[in-house]
Amino acid sequence: MELIDLNLIPGLTNPVCHVSQFDVGRIIKFNLFEGSAVYTLSGTETLTLIVKKPDNTILTQSITNTSSNYITISTTEQMCPIYGYNICELKIEDSETVIHSINFLMFVEKDPFCNGVETQSAIDNLTTQIEEILRTMDIGGGLHATYIDIRTATYTTSSLEVT
Numbered sequence: 176m177e178l179i180d181l182n183l184i185p186g187l188t189n190p191v192c193h194v195s196q197f198d199v200g201r202i203i204k205f206n207l208f209e210g211s212a213v214y215t216l217s218g219t220e221t222l223t224l225i226v227k228k229p230d231n232t233i234l235t236q237s238i239t240n241t242s243s244n245y246i247t248i249s250t251t252e253q254m255c256p257i258y259g260y261n262i263c264e265l266k267i268e269d270s271e272t273v274i275h276s277i278n279f280l281m282f283v284e285k286d287p288f289c290n291g292v293e294t295q296s297a298i299d300n301l302t303t304q305i306e307e308i309l310r311t312m313d314i315g316g317g318l319h320a321t322y323i324d325i326r327t328a329t330y331t332t333s334s335l336e337v338t
């Protein structure tokens with residue numbers, strides 16, 4: 176779990192959290208501050224996370240929160256498929272009035288195995304990309320795989336086994 180201090184006063188340095196490309200379920204905990212004081216949520220607020228990805232697509236996600244001093248988010252499949260900087264905004268609303276809008280960056284590190292996916296349309300073709308990589312991989316002793324079903328492939332220290 177990554178722990179980030181998030182200050183609700185605009186103009187202060189925006190923090191950066193780090194995730195890996197295709198990282199689903201990573202928990203990020205944001206401790207809330209207003210200046211140097213801990214900020215306490217009343218429990219009546221609506222929390223929304225807005226993520227603008229490097230290809231300019233936007234993801235909006237409601238956050239359910241169970242704490243008064245911090246917010247946790249869990250990365251989703253659509254949150255980090257494209258490497259680069261996501262510009263994120265956390266909106267805190269009460270009675271449909273925005274009481275705080277906090278910005279931070281989410282750096283999605285490039286997945287070296289898949290050579291990075293740069294656009295949303297490339298994600299639709301990801302299975303084909305992985306199959307092509309596996310098809311041309313050198314697998315133990317110079318043998319090349321002609322086809323490997325990526326859903327059932329398992330790796331051992333000495334070779335690739337298909338189960």
